[in-house]
Amino acid sequence: MHDIRLIRDDPAAFDAALAKRGLSPLAADLVALDERRRAIVTELQVGQARRNEASKAIGAAMAKGDTAAAEALKAEVAALKTRLPQLEDEEREVAGRLKAALEVIPNLPADDVPMGGGEEDNQEVARWGTPREFDFAPREHADLAPALGMDFETGARLSGARFTFLRGPIARLHRALGQFMLDVQTREHGYEECNPPVLVRDEAMYGTDKLPKFADDSFQTSDQRWLIPTSEVSLTASVMGELIDESVLPLRLTALTLCFRSEAGAAGRDTRGFIRQHQFEKCELVSIVRPEDSEAEHERMTRAAETILERLNLPYRKLLLCTGDMGFGARKTYDLEVWLPGQGAWREISSCSNTGAFQARRMNTRYRVAGEQKKTEFVHTLNGSGLAVGRTLVAVLENYQEGDGSVTVPEVLRPYMGGIERLETR
Incomplete structure (x- = not known):
């Protein structure tokens, strides 16, 4: 706002x-x-x-x-x-x-955000890792994963398009990824683990700039609650209407939750596979900080997301989004795109945004300046994916696939897999 x-x-x-x-x-x-x-x-x-x-x-x-x-x-x-x-x-x-x-005017871009009309004008800032050279033609996950327990047919029969049923070790690998992400973000980057509601009221959606502009992108229940499109909503809105003491800032919160999106604006995109689902899991990162700290916090948050990709040894690139490709509430955004050898393309796996005071004004969330009894200021809020679990699963499947259709489990995930080192075809 x-x-x-x-x-x-x-x-x-x-x-x-x-x-x-x-x-x-x-x-x-x-x-x-x-x-x-x-x-x-x-x-x-x-x-x-x-x-x-x-x-x-x-x-x-x-x-x-x-x-x-x-x-x-x-x-x-x-x-x-x-x-x-x-x-x-x-x-x-x-x-x-x-x-x-x-309330329908987007946030104003930061001074260092490049001008541009769309994704073609985004700036590549950095690149990490070397894509694997295969001695066979790597397959897309949508072709590879059904034999490993990624059951698209049952998901569609139960719930319709863009729903998937995971079975056996691939379901465990999905769980392992989420647990691994939470452990890294809480143990190494100082985020407090939370378990927030996934059903919220209008006020929480409005305060985090999802309403009124993006109502069609979310699901609403018959009692007028909203299924969260990301736990950014629950985590950020947890300080809605509060006057925070400066001494407790920064607040760093994380949660691994189900997320729900209608994908109203994505008709015809990624209709095959596990990339764009109505229901998915994400390890979300949220920071509540003083205005003077938000730029440094943005870099820190993005680095926390990058760490997951590097531990999994997944090649990625970091993009600074241009003015025409940034989200509605963002003043500056970094996207992380992972390399998918089956598609032969870079695909978004994390988006980390600094919203400045944009959400704080909508939520009326301020902090009391230390030593100034009457002086208050709006906090700055930041959010990012650390990471999207389903897309990370896709990246692991495509990057760690073998010629016989099996998939090697990344070493950092093996402690979570009960000794399973390879997903075998069923």
Whole structure:
């Protein structure tokens, strides 16, 4: 959410930042709405003061026997009693229009985010690892994995398209990946493990910028709760409405949860395989920090995600997303893309974003500045995947596959696999 006061103070800067996102100027319309709202508030306050003043004056006029003055004052008060509710309704209507306009405007990009219209303009920042050379033609996971227990047919029969049923050791490998991720993030990177709800109210979705703009991308239950698209929602919203003491910052939270997405905007994409599911698991990373710490925290969080890929010996590249490819709430985003030899392509496996104060304003989450009893500021929030479990499973299957259709279990996962070192065809 944007602060209308900042827009009012420098509308040209706001429009210039929107232009980097490929959006037309909006400041003039927003400021005009705000001026109208403020004018109504002023008229309302003046009217309320005059009503109170005139009401008192009626008694004084009556005491003096000035019936004409008293009647005039009564008429004035009666008119104000009619007008003031109208002004209150007008103020609510204009304020609602202003809020509705502000809440669908994306976050403004950081100064070092490259300009661009789409993924072709993203900047590769770094690359790690060397893709494996195979002495056979590597297969895509969708062709390789069914013989290992990745049952697409049963998943579709139970729930429809984009659902999968895992069986046996491949299900255990999926679980092992999630546990491994949690262990690394909690033991080595200082994230606190959480087990949050996966059903949340409107307020949590709104505060983390998923509503109203992306309602169609999520599932809602009959009692109006939302299935989380990522535990970013639950973890970030856990501080919703709070005034945090500066001494406890930074807060670093992680959770391995089910996530649910309708994939409304992904029709026809990745219809084969395990890449884009309606239900999946993800190890989420969330940080709540002081504004001056958010840039360094962004680098730290991204490094925490990179660590998982390196421990699994999965080649990847790190991209700085351009203005046209960043998510709605982000001011700066790094994507990590893993190499999939079966596809012969780099595919996103993690996205780490600094949202600045964008979500904090929506959630009204502040911290009390140390030594300043009355001074408070909005926190900055960050979120990232550390990692998406299903996509990591896909990467392991394709990178560790063997010519006979089996898959070698990465060494770091073997302690979680009860001695299983290879997934064999069923």
